[in-house]
Amino acid sequence: MKRKLELAKMFVGTADSCADIQYLCGFRTPDPVVLLVHGRKKVLVVCSMEVVRAAREAARGTEVTTPEALGISKARIRRVSEWAGAVAAQMGVRTIEVSGLCPVGIVRAVEKKGIRVKVAATPLVPQRQVKTEAEIAKIRQSQHAAVAAMRAARELIGKSRPDSRGILRIGRSILTSERVRSLILRVLLDHHCTGKGTIVGCGRNTADPHWEGSGPLRAGEPIVMDIFPQNMQHGYWGDLTRTVVRGAVPQELMGQYRAVCAAQRAALKAVRAGVTAATVHNAAVRELEHRGYTTSHGKKGPSGFIHSTGHGVGLEIHEAPLVAATPARLRKGNVITIEPGLYYPDTGGIRMEDTVAVTDTGWRHLARCETALEL
Amino acid sequence: MKRKLELAKMFVGTADSCADIQYLCGFRTPDPVVLLVHGRKKVLVVCSMEVVRAAREAARGTEVTTPEALGISKARIRRVSEWAGAVAAQMGVRTIEVSGLCPVGIVRAVEKKGIRVKVAATPLVPQRQVKTEAEIAKIRQSQHAAVAAMRAARELIGKSRPDSRGILRIGRSILTSERVRSLILRVLLDHHCTGKGTIVGCGRNTADPHWEGSGPLRAGEPIVMDIFPQNMQHGYWGDLTRTVVRGAVPQELMGQYRAVCAAQRAALKAVRAGVTAATVHNAAVRELEHRGYTTSHGKKGPSGFIHSTGHGVGLEIHEAPLVAATPARLRKGNVITIEPGLYYPDTGGIRMEDTVAVTDTGWRHLARCETALEL
Numbered sequence: 001m002k003r004k005l006e007l008a009k010m011f012v013g014t015a016d017s018c019a020d021i022q023y024l025c026g027f028r029t030p031d032p033v034v035l036l037v038h039g040r041k042k043v044l045v046v047c048s049m050e051v052v053r054a055a056r057e058a059a060r061g062t063e064v065t066t067p068e069a070l071g072i073s074k075a076r077i078r079r080v081s082e083w084a085g086a087v088a089a090q091m092g093v094r095t096i097e098v099s100g101l102c103p104v105g106i107v108r109a110v111e112k113k114g115i116r117v118k119v120a121a122t123p124l125v126p127q128r129q130v131k132t133e134a135e136i137a138k139i140r141q142s143q144h145a146a147v148a149a150m151r152a153a154r155e156l157i158g159k160s161r162p163d164s165r166g167i168l169r170i171g172r173s174i175l176t177s178e179r180v181r182s183l184i185l186r187v188l189l190d191h192h193c194t195g196k197g198t199i200v201g202c203g204r205n206t207a208d209p210h211w212e213g214s215g216p217l218r219a220g221e222p223i224v225m226d227i228f229p230q231n232m233q234h235g236y237w238g239d240l241t242r243t244v245v246r247g248a249v250p251q252e253l254m255g256q257y258r259a260v261c262a263a264q265r266a267a268l269k270a271v272r273a274g275v276t277a278a279t280v281h282n283a284a285v286r287e288l289e290h291r292g293y294t295t296s297h298g299k300k301g302p303s304g305f306i307h308s309t310g311h312g313v314g315l316e317i318h319e320a321p322l323v324a325a326t327p328a329r330l331r332k333g334n335v336i337t338i339e340p341g342l343y344y345p346d347t348g349g350i351r352m353e354d355t356v357a358v359t360d361t362g363w364r365h366l367a368r369c370e371t372a373l374e375l
Numbered sequence: 376m377k378r379k380l381e382l383a384k385m386f387v388g389t390a391d392s393c394a395d396i397q398y399l400c401g402f403r404t405p406d407p408v409v410l411l412v413h414g415r416k417k418v419l420v421v422c423s424m425e426v427v428r429a430a431r432e433a434a435r436g437t438e439v440t441t442p443e444a445l446g447i448s449k450a451r452i453r454r455v456s457e458w459a460g461a462v463a464a465q466m467g468v469r470t471i472e473v474s475g476l477c478p479v480g481i482v483r484a485v486e487k488k489g490i491r492v493k494v495a496a497t498p499l500v501p502q503r504q505v506k507t508e509a510e511i512a513k514i515r516q517s518q519h520a521a522v523a524a525m526r527a528a529r530e531l532i533g534k535s536r537p538d539s540r541g542i543l544r545i546g547r548s549i550l551t552s553e554r555v556r557s558l559i560l561r562v563l564l565d566h567h568c569t570g571k572g573t574i575v576g577c578g579r580n581t582a583d584p585h586w587e588g589s590g591p592l593r594a595g596e597p598i599v600m601d602i603f604p605q606n607m608q609h610g611y612w613g614d615l616t617r618t619v620v621r622g623a624v625p626q627e628l629m630g631q632y633r634a635v636c637a638a639q640r641a642a643l644k645a646v647r648a649g650v651t652a653a654t655v656h657n658a659a660v661r662e663l664e665h666r667g668y669t670t671s672h673g674k675k676g677p678s679g680f681i682h683s684t685g686h687g688v689g690l691e692i693h694e695a696p697l698v699a700a701t702p703a704r705l706r707k708g709n710v711i712t713i714e715p716g717l718y719y720p721d722t723g724g725i726r727m728e729d730t731v732a733v734t735d736t737g738w739r740h741l742a743r744c745e746t747a748l749e750l
Contacts, residue, residue, distance in 0.1 A: 017392060029585060030572055052676035052720075053583045068672070078699075081475065100456065104482045104494055105475020119479055182564065189560050194571050196607060197405055208428045210404060232571060297443070301427035324453075345427075 008038035008093040009124055012084055012106045015235065019315035020099070020125045022235060026059040034083045034106075038091055045070065045083045081109035089113045099124045129312055129320050130333035136357050136366070138231065139313060139335050142238030143355050143366040145191030146227040149184040150242055150369050153200070153225055156183055157246055158375040162219035168246055177202060177213035184227055193229035199241075200225050206243075206349035209307055209341060219247035222348040228317050237317045238366070239337045241353030244375045256293065256342045256350045257373045263287040263340040264352050267309050267323075271356065271363045273332040278325045281309040284340040293342050300345035310337040313355055334358040335366070383413035383468040384499050387459055387481045390610065394690035395474070395500045397610060401434040409458045409481075413466055420445065420458045456484035464488045474499045504687055504695050505708035511732050511741070513606065514688060514710050517613030518730050518741040520566030521602040524559040525617055525744050528575070528600055531558055532621055533750040537594035543621055552577060552588035559602055568604030574616075575600050581618075581724035584682055584716060594622035597723040603692050612692045613741070614712050616728030619750045631668065631717045631725045632748045638662040638715040639727050642684050642698075646731065646738045648707040653700045656684040659715040668717050675720035685712040688730055709733040710741070 011020045012035075015028040021035050022028050025044055033054075034045040040061070046054045048066045055064045067077050070086040084106045088096055095116040098107060107117045123129070131139070160168040160175045168175040177200040188195040201213030206224045217223055226241040243260075245253060267284040288295075288305050295304025308324035313335050321328050323336055330336070339353030352371065356363040386395045387410075390403040396410050397403050400419055408429075409420040416438070421429045423441045430439045442452050445461040459481045463471055470491040473482060482492045498504070506514070535543035535550045543550040552575040563570040576588030581599045592598055601616040618635075620628060642659040663670075663680050670679025683699035688710050696703050698711055705711070714728030727746065731738040 031585065048672060048677045049681050050583065050585055053586055078697075098479060100480020100483075101478045102480075103476045104473060104479045104492075105477075107479045107482075108475075108494055117479075119483055185564050186561070189557065189564065194569060196569050196571070208425065210406065210425055211428055297423060302423045306424050322453075 007095055007097045007118065008036055008088070008091065010084060010088065010096045010098050010102070010106075010110070011035040011037070011124070012080060012098075012102055018101070019235075019319070020128065023125060023128050023315055025062045027054050027057050027062070028235060029054075032080045034080060034087055036087050036091060036093075036096070038093060041091070043087055043091065045087050079109075081105045085109040085113045085115075088115050097124065123320050126320070128314060130331050131314060131335050131357070132333070135236065135314065136333075136335060138234050138236035139238060139355070140366045141191070142193055142229045142231050142236055143240065144238075145188050145193045145229045145231075146238045146240035147367045147369045148191060149187040149195070149227050149229070150225060150240055152187045153180050153184050154242070154244060154370065154375060156180060157217065157223060157244060160217070160246060162247055166219045168217045168219060174216045176216055180217070180225070181213070184225070188227070188229045191229070192233055193231050195227060195229050198225075198227055201349075204345060204348045207301070207303070207343040207345045207347075209343060209349060209351065217246070220245060220250055222253055222350055224349050224351055226351070226353065230317070235315055237313050237315075239313050239317065239339075239353060239355050240367075240369060241339055241351045242369065242371065243350045243352065243373060245373055246375050249374050250347075252347055253350065254373070255291075256344075256347070259288055259291040259293050260340050260342055260350045260352050261371065262291065263305075264338055264354070267338045267340060268356070268363060271330065271336075271338065271358060273330055273358055273360050275330055276326070277321055277323045277328050277330065280330070280338070281324050284309045284338075288340065288342065298345075303344045304342060305340060306343055307341065310339050310353075312336055330358050332358055332360050382470055382472045382493065383411055383463070383466065385459060385463065385471045385473050385477070385481075385485070386410040386412070386499070387455060387473075387477055393476070394610075394694070395503065398500060398503050398690055400437040402429050402432050402437070403610060404429075407455045409455060409462055411462050411466060411468075411471070413468060416466075418462055418466065420462050454484075456480045460484040460488045460490075463490050472499065498695050501695070503689060505706050506689060506710050506732070507708070510611065510689065511708075511710060513609050513611035514613060514730065515741045516566070517568055517604045517606050517611055518615065519613075520563050520568045520604045520606075521613045521615035522742045522744045523566060524562040524570070524602050524604070525600060525615055527562045528555050528559050529617070529619060529745065529750060531555060532592065532598060532619060535592070535621060537622055541594045543592045543594060549591045551591055555592070555600070556588070559600070563602070563604045566604065567608055568606050570602060570604050573600075573602055576724075579720060579723045582676070582678070582718040582720045582722075584718060584724060584726065592621070595620060595625055597628055597725055599724050599726055601726065601728065605692070610690055612688050612690075614688050614692060614714075614728060614730050615742075615744060616714055616726045617744065617746065618725045618727065618748060620748055621750050624749050625722075627722055628725065629748070630666075631719075631722070634663055634666040634668050635715050635717055635725045635727050636746065637666065638680075639713055639729070642713045642715060643731070643738060646705065646711075646713065646733060648705055648733055648735045650705055651701070652696055652698045652703050652705065655705070655713070656699050659684045659713075663715065663717065673720075678719045679717060680715060681718055682716065685714050687711055705733045707733055707735050
């Protein structure tokens with residue numbers, strides 16, 4: 001199929017909303033830009049204010065232009081949809097391909113110029129899924145930051161003592177989700193990373209994997225910490241989750257923890273170039289089921305292993321390949337998380353997550369981190 | 376015009392990509408959701424994993440549902456475009472209105488269900504532009520964080536000494552953009568804010584208003600600091616810029632600084648409910664031109680006052696109303712930046728930015744910050 005060579009592709013967005021743009025031409029900006037790729041030709045449209053920096057920072061071979069140079073009238077100069085229509089028309093393409101995430105306003109403006117717009121069903125830049133060694137090194141930097149932050153958090157929680165009500169305290173002050181998160185963010189900052197969205201949840205509410213957590217931490221309850229730092233310089237992410245319990249671990253939680261660890265080992269054992277995502281996901285599912293942990297949807301919400309086993313990590317925190325019950329095959333150079341979890345409304349959640357690079361024969365850790373549950 | 380009462384509106388995205396969703400139903404999530412608003416009815420579609428938290432956190436009157444409940448098959452359950460099509464079909468709407476930023480994949484899926492999709496040319500939730508006192512209080516929190524960080528940065532730069540080459544040093548170590556930025560981010564963290572994208576630029580490259588800055592700071596050159604924190608708890612932003620010079624200020628820069636301050640005063644003098652954005656913008660433009668500072672586009676890029684006077688601030692860092700040469704009228708409760716600047720490739724940039732709330736008779740500061748150029 002030669003479609004990839006024939007169709008022009010259009011990308012519109014900011015560094016945060018469209019990682020393909022940075023990947024393809026190296027330019028990162030907080031304001032939206034338009035990138036049109038046709039064969040070997042790459043044209044980047046930026047506002048005139050950014051043209052000097054774009055010319056300096058964009059990869060060689062990228063032609064940088066402005067809405068003014070495209071002949072857009074002053075009244076419409078701020079409309080990125082106009083830039084898109086004008087650059088497509090100027091390059092004389094008849095059909096362009098865009099991602100399903102492309103803003104509809106852009107697509108309508110391009111169509112008005114008589115250009116057909118095809119919405120791709122699969123990632124427009126599939127090569128992003130296969131990381132170079134240089135990219136893996138960047139993801140490793142963020143993963144190291146996550147590990148350093150996790151260690152600091154484990155140490156702080158380990159130093160706490162439960163009061164008579166089971167609330168964890170450091171000296172006299174209550175140890176809260178907020179305080180642990182603040183420490184984590186501080187360590188991430190030392191590693192030039194942001195940590196927006198960091199999860200430090202405790203108790204039953206951790207049965208929701210996305211609950212960020214708030215309030216006092218308690219002894220004998222699961223504390224789920226999910227740290228996903230983005231390096232502020234190069235934009236690559238890392239992703240790491242650990243669950244800990246301060247003090248004696250209830251038997252039920254210990255059973256869930258052991259099952260999740262076993263599921264993670266089983267999934268990792270299945271990882272190598274050439275296997276399907278489903279093979280990896282099902283290895284985790286089977287291990288949990290084998291130990292009697294079922295997944296269902298009850299009155300209090302879903303329970304069991306209620307998400308996929310993992311996802312790709314790179315310039316986006318969640319990118320392809322998804323590690324779920326899908327037929328997509330892993331490839332050497334994929335960087336993926338393996339993060340099985342068990343979530344029960346009555347006990348809370350347990351999740352263990354590492355980020356690994358897929359190799360021909362298996363995988364390698366990007367950074368190792370302690371796994372013990374009990375602190 | 377009754378269109379707003381008649382047409383159903385659809386919103387698709389995450390808390391970061393579609394602020395309207397949080398505004399309309401109070402739910403913030405890292406994963407994409409679909410919100411359909413039809414008259415007083417609001418239906419929020421979230422993945423089953425999030426349904427418990429969504430039901431807990433979403434505003435009263437929001438009906439929370441899942442792709443499973445909408446009857447989507449297991450094979451398609453992860454496709455948010457399927458959610459959108461299914462919920463629109465279930466509600467029996469014939470036409471929906473979306474923002475131009477809505478992903479085209481969503482629109483195509485809805486159209487496949489025989490539903491017409493109208494792309495709005497103006498903001499779908501214009502009431503977001505008029506902030507309540509509670510919202511202004513949240514923006515003020517972020518603005519206070521920006522002021523605290525700016526003060527810390529000014530203090531650090533003020534303590535530095537130039538070496539024989541004019542490079543600023545604290546003790547023996549070189550004072551860099553990175554070090555000042557790191558301090559700023561740390562102070563923002565103390566205020567529960569992120570500061571991704573913080574600008575600390577020095578020298579000629581500050582002629583590009585978006586250059587984040589790197590490397591040693593120097594005496595006698597403009598240091599532009601643009602701090603725009605987002606509160607991690609409620610998501611509202613602040614925005615503040617100051618330009619400083621360590622040591623003696625070159626005459627040319629002092630002239631530019633005085634002109635920019637005068638332009639800011641002139642623009643602020645024009646601000647009040649009922650005036651057009653153009654009135655405010657032109658007040659700044661005229662003041663700069665009156666002082667002989669022209670705007671043009673030369674070989675080294677654009678120079679002069681090369682951006683608009685300001686923008687709205689709220690759940691997005693850049694939102695309506697834009698303060699530029701447009702006929703839109705300011706309203707009481709708008710929160711806007713006033714941030715004229717002058718940028719010349721040979722000397723660098725000067726920008727002064729404050730965030731203010733528009734009142735019937737003028738405006739009020741959200742937080743005051745020192746303006747002196749010389750440190």
